[in-house]
Amino acid sequence: xxxxxxxxxxxxxxxxxxxxxxxxxxxxxxxxxxxxxxxxxxxxxxxxxxxxxxxxxxxxxxxxxxxxxxxxxxxxxxxxxxxxxxxxxxxxxxxxxxxxxxxxxxxxxxxxxxxxxxxxxxxxxxxxxxxxxxxxxxxxxxxxxxxxxxxxxxxxxxxxxxxxxxxxxxxxxxxxxxxxxxxxxxxxxxxxxxxxxxxxxxxxxxxxxxxxxxxxxxxxxxxxxxxxxxxxxxxxxxxxxxxxxxxxxxxxxxxxxxxxxxxxxxxxxxxxxxxxxxxxxxxxxxxxxxxxxxxxxxxxxxxxxxxxxxxxxxxxxxxxxxxxxxxxxxxxxxxxxxxxxxxxxxxxxxxxxxxxxxxxxxxxxxxxxxxxxxxxxxxxxxxxxxxxxxxxxxxxxxxxxxxxxxxxxxxxxxxxxxxxxxxxxxxxxxxxxxxxxxxxxxxxxxxxxxxxxxxxxxxxxxxxx
Amino acid sequence: xxxxxxxxxxxxxxxxxxxxxxxxxxxxxxxxxxxxxxxxxxxxxxxxxxxxxxxxxxxxxxxxxxxxxxxxxxxxxxxxxxxxxxxxxxxxxxxxxxxxxxxxxxxxxxxxxxxxxxxxxxxxxxxxxxxxxxxxxxxxxxxxxxxxxxxxxxxxxxxxxxxxxxxxxxxxxxxxxxxxxxxxxxxxxxxxxxxxxxxxxxxxxxxxx
Numbered sequence: 001x002x003x004x005x006x007x008x009x010x011x012x013x014x015x016x017x018x019x020x021x022x023x024x025x026x027x028x029x030x031x032x033x034x035x036x037x038x039x040x041x042x043x044x045x046x047x048x049x050x051x052x053x054x055x056x057x058x059x060x061x062x063x064x065x066x067x068x069x070x071x072x073x074x075x076x077x078x079x080x081x082x083x084x085x086x087x088x089x090x091x092x093x094x095x096x097x098x099x100x101x102x103x104x105x106x107x108x109x110x111x112x113x114x115x116x117x118x119x120x121x122x123x124x125x126x127x128x129x130x131x132x133x134x135x136x137x138x139x140x141x142x143x144x145x146x147x148x149x150x151x152x153x154x155x156x157x158x159x160x161x162x163x164x165x166x167x168x169x170x171x172x173x174x175x176x177x178x179x180x181x182x183x184x185x186x187x188x189x190x191x192x193x194x195x196x197x198x199x200x201x202x203x204x205x206x207x208x209x210x211x212x213x214x215x216x217x218x219x220x221x222x223x224x225x226x227x228x229x230x231x232x233x234x235x236x237x238x239x240x241x242x243x244x245x246x247x248x249x250x251x252x253x254x255x256x257x258x259x260x261x262x263x264x265x266x267x268x269x270x271x272x273x274x275x276x277x278x279x280x281x282x283x284x285x286x287x288x289x290x291x292x293x294x295x296x297x298x299x300x301x302x303x304x305x306x307x308x309x310x311x312x313x314x315x316x317x318x319x320x321x322x323x324x325x326x327x328x329x330x331x332x333x334x335x336x337x338x339x340x341x342x343x344x345x346x347x348x349x350x351x352x353x354x355x356x357x358x359x360x361x362x363x364x365x366x367x368x369x370x371x372x373x374x375x376x377x378x379x380x381x382x383x384x385x386x387x388x389x390x391x392x393x394x395x396x397x398x399x400x401x402x403x404x405x406x407x408x409x410x411x412x413x414x415x416x417x418x419x420x421x422x423x424x425x426x427x428x429x430x431x432x433x434x435x436x437x438x439x440x441x442x443x444x445x446x447x448x449x450x451x452x453x454x455x456x457x458x459x460x461x462x463x464x465x
Numbered sequence: 466x467x468x469x470x471x472x473x474x475x476x477x478x479x480x481x482x483x484x485x486x487x488x489x490x491x492x493x494x495x496x497x498x499x500x501x502x503x504x505x506x507x508x509x510x511x512x513x514x515x516x517x518x519x520x521x522x523x524x525x526x527x528x529x530x531x532x533x534x535x536x537x538x539x540x541x542x543x544x545x546x547x548x549x550x551x552x553x554x555x556x557x558x559x560x561x562x563x564x565x566x567x568x569x570x571x572x573x574x575x576x577x578x579x580x581x582x583x584x585x586x587x588x589x590x591x592x593x594x595x596x597x598x599x600x601x602x603x604x605x606x607x608x609x610x611x612x613x614x615x616x617x618x619x620x621x622x623x624x625x626x627x628x629x630x631x632x633x634x635x636x637x638x639x640x641x642x643x644x645x646x647x648x649x650x651x652x653x654x655x656x657x658x659x660x661x662x663x664x665x666x667x668x669x670x671x672x673x674x
Binding site for chain 2: 093458
């Protein structure tokens with residue numbers, strides 16, 4: 001009798017636990033239950049959005065055809081991809097594709113296999129160049145002693161982006177000084193607003209109940225927003241689409257009309273109405289990629305690299321670095337970054353000559369734009385095909401791989417060979433380029449030697465003729 | 466409404482009559498218009514005829530680019546010049562061979578195109594343009610020996626069967642062979658090309674149904 005009672009208790013207990021788990025799964029945030037379904041640890045590039053399985057997967061757990069290119073197509077275009085999949089659509093490549101299917105991103109970049117993931121999300125042995133470029137050992141005597149796993153890891157070549165590493169470019173920039181005589185910087189190209197549209201504090205159109213804060217008004221009036229005629233309502237008055245929306249948002253509205261409501265917070269999309277490219281690129285990087293997938297904003301607490309504990313719960317949106325109403329780009333250039341990032345590279349910045357010239361600029365001892373900040377390298381000003389200058393807000397864009405930084409950033413002040421050496425030096429990356437490169441990458445020398453040899457042969461041929 | 470229907474029927478009838486007389490369908494005796502003609506049977510274009518046709522178009526475009534654009538700019542000493550590194554150098558345009566290759570890459574990208582083509586050579590300036598399959602090697606050898614003929618055949622690649630046509634790519638403009646003869650990438654055993662030499666071959670592949 002005692003035994004059957006114990007059995008009953010055991011059965012009831014098991015059922016309670018089982019139903020408890022099911023009930024918890026039903027009401028718990030998706031993230032917690034989906035985590036159980038992850039087949040393996042997600043890579044550094046994608047872990048932030050791993051709870052949005054549907055971004056990459058079909059319902060049947062297959063891979064969406066455009067999953068990779070939806071986010072990465074534009075950067076491949078800008079990189080003038082050396083190995084676009086279309087290059088391999090020539091049927092005569094069939095035998096090579098049997099060995100290495102270069103038409104499929106997943107051949108080299110598998111996900112959820114962290115134990116075999118190398119830098120750049122590479123999930124195959126690093127000597128992959130061997131499969132198609134074996135002839136190099138014969139056609140380039142200078143390469144005879146190089147190992148195939150060093151092609152893309154020694155600072156000489158990349159699979160996709162070789163815009164700063166291809167032969168003609170290397171040869172053209174051979175012999176450059178480590179420090180260029182003249183710094184080339186892209187100046188901010190804010191359109192100069194007509195004087196008529198410039199706003200002053202008197203013109204501020206915030207509701208009376210909110211317009212008493214002199215500090216806010218002063219901050220706003222001193223910014224490019226006021227100079228360009230962007231009034232308070234330009235950012236805070238959001239259109240109400242219908243009556244029900246108006247009702248549901250009344251609790252956060254200080255003043256509402258039939259068509260607009262006043263919002264204390266300013267959304268990413270509101271900023272993006274004028275700063276479109278900044279918004280779009282922010283959403284592509286590690287700072288904004290969660291917002292791009294309709295997930296809660298990234299916080300330093302969720303980062304895989306060291307962050308300051310006191311910054312753990314900051315939400316990464318526009319305001320995280322550009323707090324209103326001053327939108328101080330000086331703060332956003334260094335202090336905003338160092339307020340969260342707590343790794344060796346970031347912490348070493350203030351001991352570098354880059355930081356020194358930034359301090360000189362702030363002190364008015366050197367020209368505007370001559371300082372080097374975190375943003376100079378990681379959120380650089382770039383020029384589009386029409387000559388417009390804008391700020392790249394995807395801080396990962398020129399780090400995949402870091403040689404992308406050479407033309408965009410380093411060569412504004414440094415020679416090509418020096419830049420290649422610096423970016424290939426892991427110790428230098430750790431100390432934030434506080435010292436000179438300790439190693440030399442031969443690529444510029446090899447390209448120069450090859451072009452010189454070509455020229456000698458050409459002259460010899462002409463002599464024979 | 467009635468008028469519209471009548472007009473439509475008349476137009477349809479006229480079109481059918483035109484189709485019948487121009488294609489020869491229906492003979493030459495009693496070509497009567499019908500409101501509901503049966504659609505003509507699709508017989509398809511023979512692989513060789515299709516390959517010859519697309520090759521004619523691509524060569525016409527290339528010739529126009531080489532002679533009417535590139536050569537013209539050179540003759541005028543224009544500030545815009547053809548350059549191998551056109552993507553990274555200001556005031557430059559692609560070389561004719563690059564223009565041709567870019568076109569072929571666009572066709573590679575287009576799954577609706579129904580064929581592919583590529584420019585290959587036994588003496589490539591870019592190693593990746595060397596013939597790869599046995600058929601390509603055989604075809605280019607044949608074209609060098611028989612400059613005025615084409616080379617046709619079938620080939621199986623990656624489990625798919627293709628009709629393949631190879632056409633000689635000859636030195637037609639002085640700019641072509643002088644640039645190749647003087648190029649830094651040429652091997653020591655590179656031929657000194659002169660006018661009308663076969664420098665390579667255009668390979669057209671059509672998947673066989």
